Amino acid sequence: MTTDGLAILTLQCPDQSGIVAAVSNLIADVGGNIANADQHTDRESAVFLQRIEIDGAVDWPAFDAGLAQLVEQFSMQWSLHRPGTRDRVVIACSAELYCAADLLTRVSLGELDVDVVAIVSDKAAAADLAAQYAIPFRLVDGGLSGDSRAIQEAAFAEVLDDLAPDLVVLARYMRILPASITEQWNGRMINIHHSFLPAFAGAKPYHRAHHRGVKLIGATAHYVTAELDAGPIIAQGVTPVSHRDEVEDLVRKGRDVERTTLANAVRLHLEHRVLVWDNRTCVFA
Amino acid sequence: MTTDGLAILTLQCPDQSGIVAAVSNLIADVGGNIANADQHTDRESAVFLQRIEIDGAVDWPAFDAGLAQLVEQFSMQWSLHRPGTRDRVVIACSAELYCAADLLTRVSLGELDVDVVAIVSDKAAAADLAAQYAIPFRLVDGGLSGDSRAIQEAAFAEVLDDLAPDLVVLARYMRILPASITEQWNGRMINIHHSFLPAFAGAKPYHRAHHRGVKLIGATAHYVTAELDAGPIIAQGVTPVSHRDEVEDLVRKGRDVERTTLANAVRLHLEHRVLVWDNRTCVFA
C-alpha cells in the first residue's frame, strides 16, 4: 500500500445517493484511475466518508474545477494531497524520551517519511537526543524562575507558531495544554496517553492500573482537544500483565505499547488515512 | 453492519479504469443507493475486487440488464444476493464436538442466521448433540465392516448431494477428502484446522507444537481444496502458551481459538464478505 506517486483525496459530506458515482466519474473523466478507495457511511449521523488513491495522467485543473462543483453539490469537506509533498513534523516531549527516540529512529531508517523540524521540550533531557539525530532542539520552560505555567505555555505556543509544522506529535509531553493551543492545532496534534482510554485518563495511569489490579494495560493515540485525554482516538494497543508486575513493570511493558501505538497513529495520519467526525475517527487502514 | 434488507453484489475482474464509475452509475440509475462498499485492487495480479451493499427502491430487471452489459465489458465474475434468502448449512464433525456445539449454540441464539439442515459425522458421537438441537443426524461410516475408506467417502458425498446445502462446515471432521468432493464443493466448504497454517499442517498439530516449544498456538479456517490444509485462508487466530502448558493444555486453549475462528469465518462467508482469487481471500470485514 505504498502511496508514492499517488494523489490522495479524502472527503466527507451528508450521505445521499450518487456521491460515489459522481466522484468516480470525475476521476475517470480527467484521466485518473482509482488505485484504491475506501469509504464508510455512518448511519447514525448520516455522514459519508471516503478516501481515494488516484494515479494516472490526471488533468489536475480539470479535476479541481470538477471537484469544486461536487463540493458545492454535496456540501463536502475535502482535502487533496498531490504526490511529492513531505510533511514537516515537530516532536514534543518532557523527561521521558522513549517515544521521541522511537519516532526519530523510524524517521532515520526511512519508516516515516517526514522532516522532523525540531524537538521541543519543557525539560533539557532531550537535548542530547536531538543532537544525536542532528535535529534542532527548542527548550520551552517556565522562564527564568522556571515555574511559570503561563510563560511556559506561551513559549510553547510561540515555538509552534514559529516552526509552523504540518503535525505536532506530543511524544510524552507531560503538560496539560490551554484551549488556545489545542484549538489552533485541532486535527494536527497527536498525543500518546499511557492508558487504554477512557480508563485512567489523567495522571499516573500505570499506578492506578496497578492499584486496580487490571490484567491488561494499554496506550491510546488521539488528536488533542480542549478536554484532557478526550479527543478522537486514532489507535489503541494493549498488552497483558499479571500479579507479578509491579508499577515499574507496567511502565516497562507499557513503553512498547506506547511506542508502536504512537508510531502507527502518526503514520496513519501522514498517509491521510484518518478522517474525523463527531469526535470519532474513521481510519482507512 | 447488519445486512438485513440489503442486496449484496460481489464482483471481481481484471483491473482497469472506469469500473467503479460504471458500477456506481448503474446502481444510481436503477434507483439504488450504495449503503456500503469496499473494494480492493491486487496490484500483483492486477485484479479488482468489490463488495457493495445496496438498498433503496431498486428496479431489479433494469439492474440485471445493466449488470449483464458490465459483466461482458469488464469480464467480471460476480454474484448477487437479494435480501430474504437464508442459507442451508451442513455441519460435519467426528468425535470432537466442541466446534459443532458452538455453531449450533450460535444458530439457536440467532447469532448465525442459517438453517442447519443436518449434522453429518463418521462417528456416532454427535447423535445426542443433534438430538439436543432437534437437527437431523446422518451417520456416514465405512459400511458394515466400518473400515472402508471408499465406502465412507461415497457415503459422505452422497449425503451432501442429497442435502444440497449452500455451505458445508467441517467442524473437526477428521477425514482427508478425495478431490472429487473438494472440487464439487469448491468455495462452499469451510474447514477449521487446529494450527496456525502453514505451520503444523496435517495430523496432531498440538502435539507437534508442544514438541517444538512454540509460544503461541493458533487455528485456521479455510476453504477446502484438493491439497490438504492448503486452501484459501479466511481467518486465523492465536493464543499464547507457555512451558507450563502440556499437550492437553494446548488442546484446551486451542479449542477456544478454533471455535471463535471457525464461527467468524462462517459468518464472513454467509455475509458474502469473502472473495477468492489466486488461492487467497479478500475479506471485506
Next chain:
Amino acid sequence: MTTDGLAILTLQCPDQSGIVAAVSNLIADVGGNIANADQHTDRESAVFLQRIEIDGAVDWPAFDAGLAQLVEQFSMQWSLHRPGTRDRVVIACSAELYCAADLLTRVSLGELDVDVVAIVSDKAAAADLAAQYAIPFRLVDGGLSGDSRAIQEAAFAEVLDDLAPDLVVLARYMRILPASITEQWNGRMINIHHSFLPAFAGAKPYHRAHHRGVKLIGATAHYVTAELDAGPIIAQGVTPVSHRDEVEDLVRKGRDVERTTLANAVRLHLEHRVLVWDNRTCVFA
C-alpha cells in the same frame, strides 16, 4: 496441567523468611511430593502467596497437624482441596443467554468439571435453555406485580441459600446486587462485565464505547463486591473494533470476548488458581 488426583494447597501470609522451606519440609516429611508450585511475594503489601499441587502417598493427619503449626507460626490464611471433590455451581442470567449457554456447553463437553445445580434468572428466557440441558430452572422475579426490587432480591438470596452452591456465576445477570448478597458470597460469586474495566463500568458499556470511538472493546470477569463493577479482577479480554462497527457489531464481537473471558475465569477459580488480597488477584495460571 491437569489437576486430577492432586491435592491443592493455597496459602497467604505476611512475608518473612523461611515460609517456603517450612511448607516444603512439611510436605516432604508427610510423604508428599510437590507436583507443581507457584508463589508470589507482593512487595508493596509484604504479602506472600502460594499455590502448591501435591501428589504422593500423603499422611493427611500428619499433614493437617503440621499445617496447623505453620498456620499459627506464620499467621496464614489457607485452603486445602483434596482430590475427588466436585464443585456445585449456580448460573444466574437475565434475558441474554449466550454466556450461560457457553458455560453449559462446556460443562456438557467435560471442559468444566462441575455440577450445575440450577439456572437462576429474573426472566423466563432461560427456561428453555435449562430444559435443553436438563438443569433445574429457578425464576426469581419481582413477585406478582413483577416489579418489586426488594422482593426480587429476597427471592434471589433465598434461592442461593437454598441451593448453597460452591460458586455463583453471574452470566449476564443484569441486576445490581445488595450488599447483603455480595458480602455473603464474597469470593464465591463471579460476574462478567461487558467492558474493559475500569472503563465503562455500569450500564450500556457498548453504547458508550461506540460513542467514545474506542478501537478496542473488552470484557472483565471479577469477583462481586458491594461496589458495582469494582471487585477483584480475575481475567480480561479485548478485541479490536473499527469505525465500521456499529453498536450491534460491538455487541456481537464483545460476546465472544465475554464468553471466553468468563469461562476462563470460572476455570481458574475452580482449579484454585485465584488468590485475593487488597482487592486484587494473584492468578497462578
Next chain:
Amino acid sequence: MTTDGLAILTLQCPDQSGIVAAVSNLIADVGGNIANADQHTDRESAVFLQRIEIDGAVDWPAFDAGLAQLVEQFSMQWSLHRPGTRDRVVIACSAELYCAADLLTRVSLGELDVDVVAIVSDKAAAADLAAQYAIPFRLVDGGLSGDSRAIQEAAFAEVLDDLAPDLVVLARYMRILPASITEQWNGRMINIHHSFLPAFAGAKPYHRAHHRGVKLIGATAHYVTAELDAGPIIAQGVTPVSHRDEVEDLVRKGRDVERTTLANAVRLHLEHRVLVWDNRTCVFA
C-alpha cells in the same frame, strides 16, 4: 520485578521429592531470603527447573559449599548470578538496521542494562549507526574479493572470539552460520527470525506469507543451533494482516513485531529467566 541487588539462582535436574525443601533450607540456613521463586516440573521428561531470586545477608561461602552438596545429590545443572555484574553484548546485523537500532535505543535509555561492546556486520551499512551510538563497528566481510563464505565465517568467528561477549544478538544478521560457531555460542546467541516458526523457516518469509495469504504474521526469537531456525524458542509475536497488505506492508508491520519480540527475548535472557531443556525453553517471566 527489578532484579537489582538480587542474586539469581537457576537450576535444573531430574525430578524427585525434596528438591524444593533442600534448596529453600539451604538459602534460609545461610541467611538468605527468597524474594521470588518460580519453578516448573516437566512431567513428560521428568525434569525439574527452578529460578530463585535471593536477597538478604547471605553467607556466600557457606552457600557455595551447601550448593555443591545439593548439586551432587540431585545431579543439578545450575548457574548463580551475583548482583553487580553487567553483561557484555555483541549485536550482529546486515543491511537492515531496525532491530539493531531498536536495541541500541533501549540500551541508551537504560531499558536494557548491558554494555554493547561492538556492532558486527557483513555489510558496511551499520557503520553510521554504530558511530551515532559511539559503539565500535567491526566489519566481517568475505575478504578482498568480498565473496568468500569461508573467509567471512572465519572473520565472524574470530571477532566473536576476540570480543568474548556474554551474549551475541543476531539482529537481522542474514547469514547461515556454520556448526562450529553455533556450537561454540550455544545458549549465548539469540536470533530473530521474521516469521512465526515453524512456519516459513528459511529465506523470504514475508514473501511466502503473502503468497500463502495468511491473516497473521509473526516473529520468533530463539537460541541459535546448528539446524537453521530450529533452536529453542524464547519469544514469539504476531500481528494481523489483511488482503490489503502487500509484501512491503508485511515487512513494515513485521518490523514492529520483530523489534519488540527480540528486545523482549534479550531482556528475558539477561535476567536469567530462560532455561533450556529438550530444545525447548522454560521462561520464568
